[in-house]
Amino acid sequence: DTAVSQTPKYLVTQMGNDKSIKCEQNLGHDTMYWYKQDSKKFLKIMFSYNNKELIINETVPNRFSPKSPDKAHLNLHINSLELGDSAVYFCASSRGGRTQYFGPGTRLTVL
Amino acid sequence: AQSVTQLDSQVPVFEEAPVELRCNYSSSVSVYLFWYVQYPNQGLQLLLKYLSGSTLVKGINGFEAEFNKSQTSFHLRKPSVHISDTAEYFCAVSDQSGNEKLTFGTGTRLTIIP
Numbered sequence: 001d002t003a004v005s006q007t008p009k010y011l012v013t014q015m016g017n018d019k020s021i022k023c024e025q026n027l028g029h030d031t032m033y034w035y036k037q038d039s040k041k042f043l044k045i046m047f048s049y050n051n052k053e054l055i056i057n058e059t060v061p062n063r064f065s066p067k068s069p070d071k072a073h074l075n076l077h078i079n080s081l082e083l084g085d086s087a088v089y090f091c092a093s094s095r096g097g098r099t100q101y102f103g104p105g106t107r108l109t110v111l
Numbered sequence: 112a113q114s115v116t117q118l119d120s121q122v123p124v125f126e127e128a129p130v131e132l133r134c135n136y137s138s139s140v141s142v143y144l145f146w147y148v149q150y151p152n153q154g155l156q157l158l159l160k161y162l163s164g165s166t167l168v169k170g171i172n173g174f175e176a177e178f179n180k181s182q183t184s185f186h187l188r189k190p191s192v193h194i195s196d197t198a199e200y201f202c203a204v205s206d207q208s209g210n211e212k213l214t215f216g217t218g219t220r221l222t223i224i225p
Contacts, residue, residue, distance in 0.1 A: 031211060033212070033213075035213075040217075041149075041199060041217070041218050042215070042217055042218075043155075043201065043203075043213075043215040044215070045212040045213065045214075048211060048212060055211075056211070056212055058212070090154060090155065092155075092213075094211065098143060098160075098162060098205075098211075099145070099157065099160055099162075100145075100157075100213055101157065102147070102154050102155040102156075102157075103154055104153065104154040105153075105154045
């Protein structure tokens with residue numbers, strides 16, 4: 001059984017387009033996160049939601065908008081995609097904020 | 112705010128040899144410590160964690176790490192590596208004060224030489 005899943009796994013799109021990445025966890029966790037891994041493999045937190053409430057927003061451009069319809073889902077919508085948005089985006093979840101479990105990642109390529 | 116330093120960006124090791132991947136952190140508050148592994152073109156898998164208690168923690172695949180508060184270190188070790196251990200290894204910290212984000216190091220690429 002997949003614990004944290006993301007769709008799609010690969011996303012190739014043109015500059016200026018709008019796209020969404022979906023994340024679902026079946027672990028019963030109350031907190032979900034989005035991280036960005038750049039081309040040098042550096043990982044950085046973008047957002048965190050606890051019980052559908054935004055608790056971390058790390059200086060991310062407002063073209064990025066997370067949405068949490070319920071505790072098990074955290075989607076990431078990106079408007080007006082730019083070349084610099086090309087990266088691997090990871091979703092993660094935790095219970096009580098201690099140990100985070102990651103999804104398989106979504107590789108976004110902006111042409 | 113926390114920071115994590117992984118001193119070695121690449122570590123080549125012969126198969127069946129021991130390995131140590133170094134991790135040092137900086138924080139003004141108490142922290143939780145983690146090691147994650149990323150196999151080629153895959154997601155992040157939790158190797159081991161230190162939350163409290165014994166400073167020597169054991170993880171999956173024969174890895175262990177020791178928390179040293181005085182040296183602010185959390186080095187990862189394995190006594191005998193295998194080809195399948197080839198991967199990128201990330202050290203990460205989160206503070207115990209309620210801010211739950213993970214701060215990652217820049218990663219160490221472990222390459223096993225047959």
